[in-house]
Amino acid sequence: MKPASLALPLLLSVASARLAAQSPINIATLVPHTxxxxxxxxxxxxxxxxxxxxxxxxxxxxxxxxxxxxIMTQHTEVEFAPDGTMRSTKQTGQVRGQNTSxxxxxxxxxxxxxxxTPAAAGLxxxxxxxxxxxxxxxxxxxxx
Numbered sequence: 001m002k003p004a005s006l007a008l009p010l011l012l013s014v015a016s017a018r019l020a021a022q023s024p025i026n027i028a029t030l031v032p033h034t035x036x037x038x039x040x041x042x043x044x045x046x047x048x049x050x051x052x053x054x055x056x057x058x059x060x061x062x063x064x065x066x067x068x069x070x071i072m073t074q075h076t077e078v079e080f081a082p083d084g085t086m087r088s089t090k091q092t093g094q095v096r097g098q099n100t101s102x103x104x105x106x107x108x109x110x111x112x113x114x115x116x117t118p119a120a121a122g123l124x125x126x127x128x129x130x131x132x133x134x135x136x137x138x139x140x141x142x143x144x
Contacts, residue, residue, distance in 0.1 A: 025137060027084040030060060039068055059087065071096060078138050086111075089138045098123055106132060 036050035047068035054061050059081040066074040074093035080086050086106035093100045095118045104113035111132045116125045 025084055027060070027080075027082060066093075074100075080137075084135070084137070086132070086136065086138060089113075104128055104138075109134070 030053060032052075032054050034050065034052040036048060038045045039047040039049065047066070049064065049066045051065075052063045054063070056079065059079060062076075062078045062080075064074070064076040064078075066072070072093060072095045074091060076089070076091040078086075078090075079088045088106065089102060089104045091100070091102040098118045100117055100123070102113070102115040102117075104111050104115075109132055110130065112129045114125055114127050116123050118124075
Protein backbone atom coordinates (compact mmCIF):
# COMPACT_ATOMS: atom_id res chain seq x y z
CA MET A 1 0.00 0.00 0.00
CA LYS A 2 2.91 2.38 0.53
CA PRO A 3 4.08 4.18 -2.62
CA ALA A 4 7.81 3.58 -2.93
CA SER A 5 8.35 7.17 -4.02
CA LEU A 6 7.35 8.44 -0.55
CA ALA A 7 10.30 7.01 1.37
CA LEU A 8 11.94 9.45 3.78
CA PRO A 9 15.70 9.34 4.28
CA LEU A 10 16.71 6.22 6.11
CA LEU A 11 17.60 7.15 9.68
CA LEU A 12 18.32 3.61 10.77
CA SER A 13 21.95 2.57 11.08
CA VAL A 14 23.78 -0.47 12.53
CA ALA A 15 22.25 -3.19 14.71
CA SER A 16 21.74 -3.07 18.47
CA ALA A 17 23.75 -5.52 20.55
CA ARG A 18 21.04 -8.19 20.66
CA LEU A 19 20.18 -7.94 16.96
CA ALA A 20 23.65 -7.12 15.64
CA ALA A 21 23.94 -10.25 13.52
CA GLN A 22 20.40 -10.11 12.15
CA SER A 23 19.24 -6.50 11.76
CA PRO A 24 20.68 -3.38 10.15
CA ILE A 25 18.91 -1.17 12.73
CA ASN A 26 20.68 0.31 15.74
CA ILE A 27 17.66 0.93 17.97
CA ALA A 28 19.82 2.80 20.49
CA THR A 29 20.48 5.58 17.94
CA LEU A 30 16.80 6.27 17.23
CA VAL A 31 15.70 9.62 18.63
CA PRO A 32 12.05 10.67 19.01
CA HIS A 33 11.29 13.10 16.19
CA THR A 34 8.76 14.15 13.58
CA UNK A 35 9.52 14.68 9.92
CA UNK A 36 7.25 15.66 7.07
CA UNK A 37 7.23 16.73 3.48
CA UNK A 38 4.84 17.82 0.77
CA UNK A 39 4.15 15.56 -2.21
CA UNK A 40 4.54 17.63 -5.38
CA UNK A 41 3.19 16.59 -8.77
CA UNK A 42 4.27 18.71 -11.74
CA UNK A 43 5.18 21.52 -9.34
CA UNK A 44 1.85 21.48 -7.50
CA UNK A 45 1.28 20.27 -3.93
CA UNK A 46 -0.91 17.16 -4.00
CA UNK A 47 -0.39 15.66 -0.55
CA UNK A 48 1.97 14.99 2.33
CA UNK A 49 3.73 12.43 4.46
CA UNK A 50 4.33 12.97 8.18
CA UNK A 51 6.27 10.45 10.25
CA UNK A 52 6.74 10.52 14.02
CA UNK A 53 8.94 8.28 16.13
CA UNK A 54 8.04 8.29 19.83
CA UNK A 55 9.09 6.40 22.94
CA UNK A 56 6.39 4.44 24.79
CA UNK A 57 6.36 2.62 28.14
CA UNK A 58 7.13 -0.62 26.28
CA UNK A 59 9.51 0.55 23.54
CA UNK A 60 9.06 2.69 20.46
CA UNK A 61 6.19 3.59 18.12
CA UNK A 62 6.44 4.90 14.59
CA UNK A 63 3.33 6.75 13.37
CA UNK A 64 3.09 7.59 9.68
CA UNK A 65 0.33 9.55 7.92
CA UNK A 66 0.15 9.91 4.15
CA UNK A 67 -2.34 11.67 1.92
CA UNK A 68 -2.10 11.97 -1.83
CA UNK A 69 -4.98 14.11 -3.08
CA UNK A 70 -8.21 12.19 -3.51
CA ILE A 71 -6.27 9.05 -4.48
CA MET A 72 -5.24 7.68 -1.10
CA THR A 73 -4.87 8.23 2.62
CA GLN A 74 -3.00 5.99 5.02
CA HIS A 75 -2.33 5.89 8.77
CA THR A 76 0.29 3.43 10.04
CA GLU A 77 1.47 2.59 13.55
CA VAL A 78 4.38 0.21 14.11
CA GLU A 79 5.37 -0.74 17.66
CA PHE A 80 8.62 -2.39 18.60
CA ALA A 81 10.52 -3.23 21.77
CA PRO A 82 13.59 -1.32 22.96
CA ASP A 83 15.76 -4.12 21.53
CA GLY A 84 14.11 -3.83 18.10
CA THR A 85 11.82 -6.84 18.39
CA MET A 86 8.67 -6.21 16.38
CA ARG A 87 5.43 -6.05 18.40
CA SER A 88 2.69 -4.90 16.03
CA THR A 89 1.77 -3.16 12.80
CA LYS A 90 -1.59 -1.46 12.31
CA GLN A 91 -2.51 0.37 9.15
CA THR A 92 -5.76 1.88 7.94
CA GLY A 93 -6.47 3.86 4.85
CA GLN A 94 -8.44 4.40 1.73
CA VAL A 95 -7.36 3.88 -1.87
CA ARG A 96 -9.66 5.29 -4.56
CA GLY A 97 -12.63 5.03 -2.19
CA GLN A 98 -11.85 1.52 -0.94
CA ASN A 99 -11.09 1.08 2.78
CA THR A 100 -7.89 -0.82 3.48
CA SER A 101 -6.36 -2.20 6.66
CA UNK A 102 -3.50 -4.26 8.00
CA UNK A 103 -3.25 -5.58 11.54
CA UNK A 104 -0.33 -7.82 12.48
CA UNK A 105 0.90 -8.96 15.89
CA UNK A 106 4.41 -10.36 16.29
CA UNK A 107 4.96 -12.92 19.04
CA UNK A 108 7.16 -15.97 19.62
CA UNK A 109 8.74 -15.81 16.16
CA UNK A 110 5.42 -15.48 14.29
CA UNK A 111 3.47 -12.72 12.57
CA UNK A 112 -0.30 -13.18 12.78
CA UNK A 113 -3.18 -11.02 11.63
CA UNK A 114 -4.86 -9.95 8.42
CA UNK A 115 -4.59 -7.46 5.57
CA UNK A 116 -7.37 -6.03 3.43
CA THR A 117 -5.96 -4.52 0.25
CA PRO A 118 -7.34 -3.28 -3.07
CA ALA A 119 -7.31 -5.51 -6.14
CA ALA A 120 -8.78 -5.29 -9.64
CA ALA A 121 -11.91 -7.17 -8.52
CA GLY A 122 -12.30 -5.17 -5.28
CA LEU A 123 -10.96 -5.62 -1.78
CA UNK A 124 -9.13 -8.81 -0.86
CA UNK A 125 -8.64 -9.91 2.76
CA UNK A 126 -5.64 -12.13 3.42
CA UNK A 127 -5.02 -14.03 6.65
CA UNK A 128 -1.44 -13.74 7.90
CA UNK A 129 0.19 -16.45 10.00
CA UNK A 130 3.84 -17.00 9.25
CA UNK A 131 7.23 -17.49 10.85
CA UNK A 132 9.35 -14.36 11.24
CA UNK A 133 13.13 -14.48 11.47
CA UNK A 134 14.85 -12.86 14.44
CA UNK A 135 15.78 -9.28 13.57
CA UNK A 136 13.10 -8.90 10.89
CA UNK A 137 11.58 -5.43 10.61
CA UNK A 138 8.31 -4.23 9.13
CA UNK A 139 8.98 -2.38 5.87
CA UNK A 140 7.03 0.60 7.23
CA UNK A 141 9.96 1.29 9.59
CA UNK A 142 12.19 1.96 6.62
CA UNK A 143 10.61 5.39 6.16
CA UNK A 144 11.49 6.68 9.64
